Amino acid sequence: MTNDAQQRLLPSEPITPTHRQPEPDLDTFDCFESNSLVRRIEVRRRTRGFFRHRAVVRWILISVVATFTGLIALLIWVVTRGIQHQKLSATHRLVRSGHVLAPILVHCGTSCVLACMAAMLVAFVEPIAVSSGIPQIKCVLNGLKIPRVVRVKTLFVKALGVAFSVAAGLPVGIEGPMIHCGAICGAGVSQGKSTMFGIDTSFTKFSGFRNDKEKRDFVSAGAAAGVACAFGAPIGGVLFSLEEGSSFWNQKLTWRTFFCSMMSYFVLAMFTSALVDDNTWGRLNDSSMFTFGDFTAMGQNEFTYSAYELPLFILMGVFGGLAGALYNHLNMLITKWRRVSVQNPGRKIFEAGTTGLLFALCTFSISLAYRDRCISIDESHDSVTQHIVRFYCDEGYFNPLASILLVPFDQAIKLLFHSSFNFNYTDLLIVFTLIFVASCWCYGLSIPSGLFIPTLFAGAAFGRAIGQIVNDNAAFATVDAGTYSLIGAAAVLGGMARMTISLTVILIEATGDIQYGLPIMMTLMTARWMGGCFNEGLYDIHIHMNGWQFLEFDPPPVVQYLLAFDIMSIEPIYLREVETVARVVEVLTNCQHNGFPVVERSEPSSGAVMPAFCGMIKRHHLTVLLQAHCFSEEMPEPYKSPPRMQYAAMETSYPRYPTIADICLTPADLESFIDLTPYMDPAPYVMQQLAPASTVFRLYRTMGLRHIPVVTKANRLVGIITRKDLTHIRFRRQLTELVNDQGAMADHVGLYEDVSQYEFVKNFLERHRAP
Incomplete structure (x- = not known):
């Protein structure tokens, strides 16, 4: 195949690799709840009263998220208006006095100082608070864990920094930062925990809200509340969360998100109604942070x-x-x-201050030139x-x-x-x-x-x-x-x-x-x-x-030529049903994977590539079990030994579970055995190696998964698929390798044409014939 033909087969990416940062090693939310024995025991203990209590607490937390988002919007609005009023009043007062140089100095000087203050907050306190935050929140709702993006410190820098940026007169807005602030409120309130302030409440800990699934849903509601406060558009906020970010949606989430948007707008409107010009408490017209005015006038x-x-x-x-x-x-x-x-921080602050100074000088000079x-x-x-x-x-x-x-x-x-x-x-x-x-x-x-x-x-x-x-x-x-x-x-x-x-x-x-x-x-x-x-x-x-592994709604067209076998990571690191503590420690020390396949303890039969697949176990469950010394000197019989730890206790440390470096084990402990069967998920989502890659993509994205094991028809583990295997760049790379391996193809064959009659497809099907 000529180079031109290969280029037609493999369309170029919107962002070429030279424009991208190296893909960061980011964790992924695991929104699919485990079906392990310990969790099934936990679920079966729950009564009807438990579910009623959790439903009530969830609506209360949604109300708290809405209230906090509305109050933060109010704070930004008050600070911004106050600084703007003082700055512009001083400038116009000097203009009315007939001065020319003095108002320029006041206008440009205050803009420069305010821009530098906003940049200093980002450069020295929390760099992740830069820009709007919408790309970060889209990735969070898509399932990516971006470090520090929903911290309370980030909220502080975002709220105060955007107030300074807008007050400086820079051509920036408040809607993106408000979406980010609302998302942080949703993440923080639902978890009931803040390392910055040393807060750790217990009423959410035992209500099932400290997990990735609940956190993602509350972030969706908070982001919608941010839109509602910014534009007075609660319905638009719900649709924003649905259209722009969330990869998983259901009817109940729609209700909660709508309620959160409505409540946040109501809170902001009630307080701003007392602060507008006529000081009429309860008059709710034009009560959002940004309004278009009355189009009916x-x-x-x-x-x-x-x-x-x-x-x-x-x-x-x-x-x-x-x-x-x-x-x-x-x-x-x-x-x-x-x-x-x-x-470096110095250059960032200098750039922001210089931009604020030059933009203020331009606006004043242009207005003066056309007086x-x-x-x-x-x-x-x-x-x-x-x-x-x-x-x-x-x-x-x-x-x-x-x-x-x-x-x-x-x-x-x-x-x-x-x-x-x-x-x-x-x-x-x-x-x-x-x-x-x-x-x-x-x-x-x-x-x-x-x-x-x-x-x-x-x-x-x-x-x-x-x-x-x-x-x-x-x-x-x-x-x-x-x-x-x-x-x-x-x-x-x-x-x-x-x-x-x-x-x-x-x-x-x-x-x-x-x-x-x-x-x-x-x-x-x-x-x-x-x-x-x-x-x-x-x-x-x-x-x-930024190299973030964002999964679009649909896979790219090139995926039609790929199977699960093509995109999976081969030779996955696995554990057996009963393992030595030393082996578990070795695996956790030598790799940073967040989940491991569990296979049969017995050796594979003759001719088998891998043992039979039994389930998946999460990394943090292994570290918690090791820290609690849930192992024994005698080798236990799999599926027969009772669990030594309850599921609720295993999830207590969320989201900062112990690391392998935090665990102290003696040489005798390393020779002990740990039975993984009570703690593994015996029925995760699994794909056969001949499954279409498009099916794998949609399953992974919509179900909020972290891993998909790949097996043969005989249930033999052959690989594993994670988020990095489902990106557009990965698909393109894998198809390039396939094209290079399968021989020549007619120059006129393009990606979207029927290529079933070509030797490429025959070789392709032969290669993926079931073993």
């Missing part, structure tokens, strides 16, 4: 768009997809440069006049650029959505370019930051320009420029994030007007399709660049 709910405008919205989606693809590619290049040039474009306040005659900024204009006039660039982003977006006056096209182009480029640069700075709001901001400026162009050139009708601004915001955000269902609902809930549903859906789908022609969504790009 000023007659915006009357004939906002017509059928002939839908093609324009689709074209805006095309632009949004192209802009998003460019945005993602540029950010990928910037991230690659940062990993080479900005590594001759003042607009009469009487000409605006709408409800957003409270957001406008005079900025060196005469009395009764305001500076439109300063009203966009020198105010909080939510006020600027409301001005683009709801103002009745026309902006200068140059102003809108400047705003779009500045926010687009600056936010692309800022994502990846050593600060907590989000992307939704800055991309919405850039898209709103683009959409506003399109709406005004249509108004200026369409003689037969007048369109609502605010509607075009909203559609432009959706287009650019969708082109970057590639979200559809959840983002549609989030935007509809944020606008409070269901009639925008159709154009938003059409725009987001178009943006996703167009952007997908060039690269992946930005969060997926960062997942691949």
Whole structure:
């Protein structure tokens, strides 16, 4: 086969290996509950009252997660608003006094200091709190254990750092960090334990919540609550967890996630209602951290768009997809440069401070340079006049650029959505370019930051320009420029994030007007399709660049040529039903595997490659058994000796089980025997070696597994499959080896064509014929 033919057979990856970090050695959540003898004994002891008690406690914990998430959102909102108010008030006060240099120094100096403070928290306290946290939470919900991502220290740095980042005026948002904060609340509250504060409650320990499955479900609920607080979109939060992260979902999880989103939004709304301008406690309108304003005001709910405008919205989606693809590619290049040039904490802090200084200088200088474009306040005659900024204009006039660039982003977006006056096209182009480029640069700075709001901001400026162009050139009708601004915001955000269902609902809930549903859906789908022609969504790009083994919803097309036999790890390390303590210690010392196949004690019969498979046992169960000295001097009979330890006691140390280095054993202990049969899972999910790799992939992903043993028809163990064997890179590598081994193939044969008549397939089937 020629090189060209092989390249057609093996399509290139979205992220080439040169763009990736080496795959880190990450652990995987084990969400499939063991069926061992000790656990069956534990389950059979449970009464109806136990399950009722656990159900009640679970709903209480969900309420606590929602409350904590809402209170953290409130804290971020109060701190951010307070710092922004003091900073902008001081700047505008000096501007009104006629000074030029002093307001520049105040505006740029405070931005630089705040950006440095945010970067110092990340660089010196908790580096995992960098950026939005959405890629990390997507991986957690997908089953990956990323170290320190759901620690309380990470929550502290994330919440305080994003408040400083937003208050600095950087083009960053709060939605990603809020999702991360909510996920941390879900993980922490459900476990009832914090090493940072030395907290270790007992009421969750004995209720069955300290395990990977419950932790994952609570993280899903917390992430949804974060979306609900950020945008006032509880339904959108549920759909975000479903669409973007969770690999396992059920009806009960939907109810709990929805309740958590609703409660968190209610908690935030109740407190913010007392802190808004009219101080009316209990008035819950516009009570999320970021609002789009009232789209039902000023007659915006009357004939906002017509059928002939839908093609324009689709074209805006095309632009949004192209802009998003460019945005993602540029950010990928910037991230690659940062990993080479900005590594130590000092450089990270310097980069963040310099970025804050330069962006503040740009916004102030641009507003100052175009101060001759003042607009009469009487000409605006709408409800957003409270957001406008005079900025060196005469009395009764305001500076439109300063009203966009020198105010909080939510006020600027409301001005683009709801103002009745026309902006200068140059102003809108400047705003779009500045926010687009600056936010692309800022994502990846050593600060907590989000992307939704800055991309919405850039898209709103683009959409506003399109709406005004249509108004200026369409003689037969007048369109609502605010509607075009909203559609432009959706287009650019969708082109970057590639979200559809959840983002549609989030935007509809944020606008409070269901009639925008159709154009938003059409725009987001178009943006996703167009952007997908060039690269992946930005969060997926960062997942691949970090080398995290994220499993997509479907396996890649190349998997149709692979079997379980092709992708499995051969010669797995195994234990026998009854082993010596010395052998167990040797295995645990020499490898870091988290699970081991258990095989028959007897020697394999003549001609057999491996002994018969009996079950799986987890690494932490072995260490717990050794630490508790659950072994005997005499060799026990498998399946007949009673268990020496209860299942609840084996799981008490979750998630920090003892390591083999923590266990002290005497030479006499090493000569003892340990019966593994009461503690192993005798009926795990198993695949025959001829099973399609696509079936293995879907089983592993949907059931939340950690290992899949591979056996022959005679139940002989031949290999084992873990997460690293199911990645796209692994599939591609294995198929490359198959192609190289199977001989020539016609040059015109491609991956998606029928190749059943070719010698390649005949050899392929012959090779995998059952032994």
